[in-house]
Amino acid sequence: MMDAAAALVVDIAYRRGDLALEVAFAAGPGFTALVGPSGVGKSTTLALIAGLLRPSRGVIRCGDQVFFDGQRSVPPEQRRVGLVFQSLALFPHLDVLGNVAYGARGAVTPAEWLARCEVGRLARRRPATLSGGEAQRVALARALAMEPRVLLLDEPFSALDADLRHGLRETVRRLVGEAGIPTVLVTHDAADAAALATQTIRLPDRPR
Amino acid sequence: MELGPIVLSFVVALVATLLAFVVGVPLAALLARRFPGRMVVDALVTAPMVLPPTVLGYYVLVSLGRDSPIGQAWQAVTGSTIVFTFTGLVVAAFVGALPFVVRAARAAIEDVDERLVQAARTLGATRSRAFYSVTLPLARRGIGAGVSLGFAKALGDFGVTLMISGNISGRTKTGALAIFDAVLAGDGATANGLALVMTASAVVALVFANRLVERRAR
Numbered sequence: 252m253m254d255a256a257a258a259l260v261v262d263i264a265y266r267r268g269d270l271a272l273e274v275a276f277a278a279g280p281g282f283t284a285l286v287g288p289s290g291v292g293k294s295t296t297l298a299l300i301a302g303l304l305r306p307s308r309g310v311i312r313c314g315d316q317v318f319f320d321g322q323r324s325v326p327p328e329q330r331r332v333g334l335v336f337q338s339l340a341l342f343p344h345l346d347v348l349g350n351v352a353y354g355a356r357g358a359v360t361p362a363e364w365l366a367r368c369e370v371g372r373l374a375r376r377r378p379a380t381l382s383g384g385e386a387q388r389v390a391l392a393r394a395l396a397m398e399p400r401v402l403l404l405d406e407p408f409s410a411l412d413a414d415l416r417h418g419l420r421e422t423v424r425r426l427v428g429e430a431g432i433p434t435v436l437v438t439h440d441a442a443d444a445a446a447l448a449t450q451t452i453r454l455p456d457r458p459r
Numbered sequence: 460m461e462l463g464p465i466v467l468s469f470v471v472a473l474v475a476t477l478l479a480f481v482v483g484v485p486l487a488a489l490l491a492r493r494f495p496g497r498m499v500v501d502a503l504v505t506a507p508m509v510l511p512p513t514v515l516g517y518y519v520l521v522s523l524g525r526d527s528p529i530g531q532a533w534q535a536v537t538g539s540t541i542v543f544t545f546t547g548l549v550v551a552a553f554v555g556a557l558p559f560v561v562r563a564a565r566a567a568i569e570d571v572d573e574r575l576v577q578a579a580r581t582l583g584a585t586r587s588r589a590f591y592s593v594t595l596p597l598a599r600r601g602i603g604a605g606v607s608l609g610f611a612k613a614l615g616d617f618g619v620t621l622m623i624s625g626n627i628s629g630r631t632k633t634g635a636l637a638i639f640d641a642v643l644a645g646d647g648a649t650a651n652g653l654a655l656v657m658t659a660s661a662v663v664a665l666v667f668a669n670r671l672v673e674r675r676a677r
Contacts (some may be wrong), residue, residue: 298577301577301581302580302581303580303581325575325581326585327580327581328580328581328582328583328584328585330581331583332581333581334577334578336574336577336578337571338574340572340574340575340578341578342575342578342579342593343575343597344593344596345595353579353582353584353592354579354581354582354583354584356583378650393582394582396583397582397583413671435489
């Protein structure tokens, strides 16, 4: 059922401070929702997959490329894992087009990625001048423009009201469908998970 | 009023500030990261702000003087000494300017949101590209403020300069030293003129630094 060649496989443990995280799943093309109470390590899991943190032990691989195997850890810039931060982390000193162009590769131009995310008209704006929904779409365009092998979305809809939320959800669904890549979606909202995800991974709450 | 010493002060301060920028920013980037001995390196870099100029001048004299290995190597290559020359003036001004550049640059670099650097890394940037394309542009106002302060400090150095470059008229007599001479010689007009020019220059540099910091905060 799952296309093993394109699948993201995560089987790791991570411990820091009073966070003790163990998470294992495999994700094929399409959405995998990562849910659980706050503070349980959802964002940390994304940072581990992106290579921003190093697991204590375990394996992370995508298709036949090993990201982490206990000894070797591929640096984030070589993983091609697109990460949309909850804070979005748009570069404030670059305009919208500059943000999307930062990691862009492949045949589709940054301007075209903005158009696909329905924010082509914002190309020359600064991130500080964008609304929440606009900034969210720009961050999505920036992550997609690097043609990632895996896409990670951290609470992409949480800051938006219901109308915007629905519109963005459909955009994300369409673009992830076209990209055909494993996409891990961290969310608080059961409706988001139900609307998009083909599988849901629940991180257990741990007694402190 | 003779303008030579003022011109010399400006040339020395410009060269010294440029050097302090080139050395200070990488040093600040290093100090913004955690490593063993960070506190000691930080204290050593900052020490020139609080040490008596005579102490600093003495260290420079001992480490770069005619009998020191560095001083001799310099003389073998360039044919002149470091002390009692233009080079010595630059070294003295550099020592004074460096802590200002490093402290301001370090604070500015630490202020940059770590998630922006992480975002750059996930977008394919190596550690150094992320530094040059994200951290440095976002820290530029703070670094500019430090450079302005460093320039003001370099412009006005007296003690260290006197210790390692003497006070040779036409060669190593800077504005600050010329004022000293004018006062000793009872030449109030020259002292007044030089003091005014030095004060005005320092105030301009400080206003510039403040404007950079304020715009950053906005």
